[in-house]
Amino acid sequence: MxxxxxxxxxxxxxxxxxxxxxxxxxxxxxxxxxxxxxxxxxxxxxxxxxxxxxxxxxxxxxxxxxxxxxxxxxxxxxxPAPHQVFAELKKTTIDTPVTSRRSLLYHAWVTLSSTLLGFGLGVLLGSVLAVSIVHVKTLERSLMPWIISSQTIPILAIAPIIIVVLGSIGITGLFPKAIISAYLCFFPITISMVKGLTSPDPMQRDLMRTYSASLAQTFWKLRLPASLPYLFTGLKIAVAISLVGAIVGELPTGAQAGLGARLLAGSYYGQTIQIWAALFGAALLASLLVALVGLAERFLSRSMGARPA
Incomplete structure (x- = not known):
C-alpha cells in the first residue's frame, strides 16, 4: 500500500x-x-x-x-387547524387554474418576479460595493458605517416613502417593489463578500505578488475563488430577505396581486385560513429559492474541483 x-x-x-x-x-x-x-x-x-x-x-x-x-x-x-391550512393550499394551487386571481400560484409568481429583480439588483450593488471596499481602503472607513446604518431603518417605515417617491415620477408596478427587495438584500451580500475577498492570508497574496500578478489576476485567481463560500452564504440569506422585501412592498400600495395582496385581503375580510395559507406559500417559495442557490453553489464548487460532501 x-x-x-x-x-x-x-x-x-x-x-x-x-x-x-x-x-x-x-x-x-x-x-x-x-x-x-x-x-x-x-x-x-x-x-x-x-x-x-x-x-x-x-x-x-x-x-x-x-x-x-x-x-x-x-x-x-x-x-386555523393544520388540515384547514393544507386544504386551502390544495384548493388555491391544485384545484384552481393558475391564471385565476384566486390561485395562490398566480400571486406567488407576481411576488417572485419582483423578488428576482430586486435580488439581481441587490447582488449587483452588493458586489460592486464589496470590491470597491476591498481595493480602496478609504471607502472601507467612509462607506462601511453608512452601509451598516442603512439597515437600522425599519423597512415598514421606508417602504411607503419609496413607493410614493417613485410613483410621483411615474415609476410604478414591479420596479418599486424590486427596489425595496434590493435595499434589504444588498447588505448580507456586501458583508459576506468583503469577508470572503479578504479571507486569503498574507502569504498567498505575497505569493501572487512574487509572480508579478496584476490586481485583476489576483482578484480572479485568488480573491474571488476564496470568497465563494462566504458569498453563497450571503446569497442564501439575501434571497430570502428579498422575498420579504417584495411582500412588504406590496402592502402600502394596495396591490391587487401578490402574496402581500393576499395577506391584506385576508386581513380585511377576517379570512385567517387564507392568511395562513399565504404565509405557508411564502415560506415554501423562500425555501425553494434558498435550495436553488444551494444547488448553484454545489454545481459551481464541483466545477472548480471541490469534492462532494
Missing part, C-alpha cells in the same frame, strides 16, 4: 450514507410531530370559547367532544 493511499480519507459506503440519512430523518420527523401537536392544541384552546359561545347563542347544547371537533372546523377561526 502506497503512502498516498494511506493519506487519502476513506469514502463512506452507500449503505453508511443511507444509514446517516435515515438517522437524520428520525429527529426531523419527531420535531414535525411535536409542532403539529402543539398547533392542534393551540387551535383548540384559542377557538374553544368562540365555538362554545356560538352554540350557546344558537340555543344548541353540545357535548365537549362536539365542541372540540367544531373548534377545528370553523370558517373564520382565530387559529
Amino acid at each position: 502506497t503512502t498516498e493511499a494511506l493519506s487519502l480519507p476513506a469514502r463512506p459506503s452507500p449503505r453508511k450514507a443511507a444509514r446517516r440519512k435515515e438517522g437524520n430523518a428520525g429527529p426531523v420527523f419527531v420535531v414535525v410531530l411535536a409542532i403539529v401537536a402543539l398547533w392542534y392544541t393551540g387551535t383548540i384552546l384559542m377557538n374553544w370559547q368562540g365555538t362554545a359561545d356560538a352554540f350557546a347563542r344558537a340555543g344548541e347544547a353540545r357535548s365537549t367532544s362536539e365542541i372540540l371537533l367544531a373548534t377545528m372546523e370553523q370558517e373564520r377561526p382565530m387559529l
Whole structure:
C-alpha cells in the first residue's frame, strides 16, 4: 500500500450514507410531530370559547367532544387547524387554474418576479460595493458605517416613502417593489463578500505578488475563488430577505396581486385560513429559492474541483 493511499480519507459506503440519512430523518420527523401537536392544541384552546359561545347563542347544547371537533372546523377561526391550512393550499394551487386571481400560484409568481429583480439588483450593488471596499481602503472607513446604518431603518417605515417617491415620477408596478427587495438584500451580500475577498492570508497574496500578478489576476485567481463560500452564504440569506422585501412592498400600495395582496385581503375580510395559507406559500417559495442557490453553489464548487460532501 502506497503512502498516498494511506493519506487519502476513506469514502463512506452507500449503505453508511443511507444509514446517516435515515438517522437524520428520525429527529426531523419527531420535531414535525411535536409542532403539529402543539398547533392542534393551540387551535383548540384559542377557538374553544368562540365555538362554545356560538352554540350557546344558537340555543344548541353540545357535548365537549362536539365542541372540540367544531373548534377545528370553523370558517373564520382565530387559529386555523393544520388540515384547514393544507386544504386551502390544495384548493388555491391544485384545484384552481393558475391564471385565476384566486390561485395562490398566480400571486406567488407576481411576488417572485419582483423578488428576482430586486435580488439581481441587490447582488449587483452588493458586489460592486464589496470590491470597491476591498481595493480602496478609504471607502472601507467612509462607506462601511453608512452601509451598516442603512439597515437600522425599519423597512415598514421606508417602504411607503419609496413607493410614493417613485410613483410621483411615474415609476410604478414591479420596479418599486424590486427596489425595496434590493435595499434589504444588498447588505448580507456586501458583508459576506468583503469577508470572503479578504479571507486569503498574507502569504498567498505575497505569493501572487512574487509572480508579478496584476490586481485583476489576483482578484480572479485568488480573491474571488476564496470568497465563494462566504458569498453563497450571503446569497442564501439575501434571497430570502428579498422575498420579504417584495411582500412588504406590496402592502402600502394596495396591490391587487401578490402574496402581500393576499395577506391584506385576508386581513380585511377576517379570512385567517387564507392568511395562513399565504404565509405557508411564502415560506415554501423562500425555501425553494434558498435550495436553488444551494444547488448553484454545489454545481459551481464541483466545477472548480471541490469534492462532494
